[in-house]
Amino acid sequence: MTGYIARRLTFAVVLVFAVSSASLMLARFAPGDYVTESLGVNARRAAVDAARARYGLNRTFGEQYRDWLVGALHLDFGRSMQYDRPVADLIPERAVNTGILAFSALAVATLIGLPLGVVTGTRRRGIVPAAIRAASLVLLSMPPLLTSLFLVFVAAKSGWLPVGGMTSSGGEGLLRHMIVPVAALALPLVAMFERLQSQAMSETIGQPYVVATFGRGVPLSRVIWRDALKNALRPIASIYGLVVGTLLSGSFAVETVTAWPGLGQLMLGALRARDVYLVAGCAAAGSVFLAIGTLMSDAALAMVDPRTAD
């Protein structure tokens, strides 16, 4: 078990390191840099050189990378040129915003999708399971970009819910602002969890031990929700890690459509402005999320199915 955790942790560290290094390199070797993007093409040569020297962009990539690495070991991730603030200050608040979105969506999707999947997986006939299946199929065809466009459209048209941003001057709270983006992110995931759980349930329910338990006189609902469910959790537990990656990508689309000030927005702006350290910082934060996600998934899987950890 210890070896298993150590292996996963090593993978996480390598992931964060590789992703942030690669994005620093990509951003650095992209055509144009922060100075040309911010001063424009007509800037005087001297001004450009002065600005480059100020931001340390006149060094070779090797020197820049070495300094950045040494700094990163001391938790100093450089200074954002765009905001003129340390990257380490900027990232956390945005990362928290994305985290709020992603983890609420994950929680909502699990709480709704899982029970629905149990219902459709254990009952073949009936109006309710058929309706759930149909709804799932529709939602599966709507990735977060589409759900967020659709929900923003409904919210803007009806005026029921605030659209855009996290808070508004009217004093409307975070909670009401969260409804549209979280729903947009969660809905496709609900459908995905429902389908997955449904499949797992219908496979489990046919197994001899389930039939035997039922035959012993244990009530059906207890067999389904206690005995069968436990064993049918494995597929969902094992995709949790991948889902976090999906959520990050999906939240990028949702953040853009609903103007949610998250990591995706910050990174997009940084990429456009060629703000190299901020790009690397955002990428690192994103991969930390992923690492947490994979670790969570591994922990969940080890809990559901102890054989995995061997």
Place this chain on the structure above:
Amino acid sequence: MRALGLTLLAVIVAAAVAAPIAAPYAIDQPFRGLLNAPPTLPHVRDDSGSWRAPFIYPWTLTNQLEQRYEQDRTVIVPLRWFSDGHLVSSSDDGHVPLLLLGADSYGRDVFSRLVHGARLSLALAVAAAAGALILGALVGGIAGYAGGVLDDLLMRGSDFVIVLPAMYIALALRSAMKLVLPPFEVFALLAGIFAVVGAPFLARGVRAIVRSEKQLDYAAAASSLGASHARLLLRHLLPAARGFLGVEITMLIPAFIVGEATLSYVGLGFPDPVASWGTMLHDASSIRAFSDFPWLLSPAAAMFLLVLGLNLVVQHAGVAPVYNDTDGSPRRLRANSDTLRS
């Protein structure tokens, strides 16, 4: 249900293929007085209640500032069929164009842009899927065939790409190029990025298939007849993965379409006035468009119908439906978690 799915797909593909005929106007033809004009629905009965051949009523601008239009019920403009190489257009194209899905903020016909956009979006997705297919089959085939260190390396690399948030990679790779590129370069670049991001999913499955097929007698027979490694892999082992690849490709395509849409939506896709579903959504990206000009969201509806069609077809082929990621990386549902963990 499967028939419904196939019909949806057939209609969309046919519209895309026949775009120059199906679209009444060019993608960049602006109608000056009709910015954000609502759809002109074809009518077959006029106000006096008598039946006529399909016709439209012209829009008159009633509020310049808010871009509100009113139907002029006194003028009847008949439709014109099969002329100038277009299926249908208005008989007064200069002043009263047929706007089946309204006009965008430049006064361009949304329907024409939608069918031309379907062409570009679908072509990009198919090209990217073909790239992913070749790359994935090669990487997976070689890994499964060679085994050992090479297998380890290739599969670790694939796992790494799978675990990364695909949207962020696509974004970073796209931004590593100039922000505004000519359409052809954008096409090649996006297809390349999507192929790289999508290939690992294929590679994993192909590797597993090739590994197990390699043990079978027919592989031994082929190699004892003197087939070279390359021939054995390409002619004998990879064809065994055909079914798997076929299913995977149908799932990659919608993911790539949504990926293009997302990148174009944030302004890193095709430049204006090129019409793709993503650039059209980009033009619709304001709250105003959502509430007052909903016809600008028709590319989103088209995307939904396309993915729904694919899901209906795939689901009834006995495979779990797709889950899309918005971003060019498909995350397929797999009941069998072992494929994810092995």
